[in-house]
Amino acid sequence: MHRSAASHEFPCQTCAVRDQTICAVLSDEELREVSRITTAVDVAKGGIVFFEGDENTYLFNIVSGAVRLSKLLSDGRRQVTGFLFPGDFVGLSVADVYAYTAEAMSDASLCRFNRASLIKLLDRFPKLEHRLLELASNELVEAQAHLLMLGQKHVMEKISSTLIHLMRRIGQRYDDAIVIDLPMTRTDLAEYAGVTTESVSRCFTRLRKQSVIRLPTVWSVHVLREDELERLAGN
């Protein structure tokens, strides 16, 4: 887990997500170089990381906190395309503008990469480009599962699927339940699942009454029957 400072100190050495995301494939020596093009950035809850359409000058690693990705329609309808957590990487694009908006759902600390500099580094570190391709491929697989959910599933299946997704990513296993601490509102969940907030609420209530989940507080979901949730998710 922890690495002792070999020679000179550099910021990435103490990074909490050092062994995840794109940096995982780099040696200490290489990481030292990458650290030169990064800046630590803090974003307060509700703050904007970048807007859809903004010039793509930075890429980000989530170090702590949670980030919401979304796309807007002109009349205000919003689709949340993804929830990001520590270790996730965001901003990858071949176009020179961001294709979606990124906002902090909780206070978050990010590691900001200069895009032009990172692209230059790719020539010298093919491993890094390989890693980016890996990440993009994984995102693609996730996006396709999301498409299936949005296009074909019923409300209850959507909410169950969404809970399973969050459970896998940020759920903490306890004796009797898997605990999900939600950093997002019901509206965020609704916009991720392509339903209304009221529908999210009603599904949560139904799941609670069926003892599939517990809701100690509004921001905490305890999954009691994973198998049943899985069944309700369709697939």
Add this chain to the structure above:
Amino acid sequence: MHRSAASHEFPCQTCAVRDQTICAVLSDEELREVSRITTAVDVAKGGIVFFEGDENTYLFNIVSGAVRLSKLLSDGRRQVTGFLFPGDFVGLSVADVYAYTAEAMSDASLCRFNRASLIKLLDRFPKLEHRLLELASNELVEAQAHLLMLGQKHVMEKISSTLIHLMRRIGQRYDDAIVIDLPMTRTDLAEYAGVTTESVSRCFTRLRKQSVIRLPTVWSVHVLREDELERLAGN
């Protein structure tokens, strides 16, 4: 457009999509090497290229014809995640199984790459890996637009968006209209847009009655008023 055989002949030289897809970034010399790991494959209309869950041993370039990508739910509901046309590349995945099924909507000829061999080539041709990342990024942007459509748009907006998408990809501009020759059924379109075939039909009829499109045959859409279609698509 055409290249004369410089020295020894090799299959890729006469490839119709030589200047597109992943091969576009390769020199003649490099292309010659790549050609060693490829095989020409023909798939008849309705035939399977690969199944979701199959071991991912090949990647494909569409040379001619049209291919449908889709994911299935256990009860048979299907989400079409994409339509592929000449020049498109398919099969990219970091996992060792395909995440979706690929089927030919018309007689198609494909260029098949051995995955393991291609991955080996990436080390020697970083340009190729860069190109793959570029393709994956573009697919990601497309997927996100698709998510927005499936999650937030109304039926008419979905169908209009789908038509615009097809128009941009395979539409042919004439004096008075942009002609789309549809290789897919109404069901395919429905499963792409996350609606029923009946809804597709009703939207087509409404668009026709409003003179936004013409339907000379069931398989041909003439877009008469691009701006109006754009407006109906939402965004």
Add this chain to the structure above:
DNA sequence: CGCGCGTTTGAACATCTTCAAGGCTCGTGG
């Protein structure tokens, strides 16, 4: 020419949304 598949159209129906109101929670300020 006739059969079959895919498409179109209509009418009934269901799911999910919309609209409305009330409640809970948390943060703020007295």
Add this chain to the structure above:
DNA sequence: CCACGAGCCTTGAAGATGTTCAAACGCGCG
């Protein structure tokens, strides 16, 4: 420390959009 207010969540009832079910049509192919 408690009271108050704003924002978010929940719940109910009415309503609308899109689906389901059913039937007829039309085009292409044998």
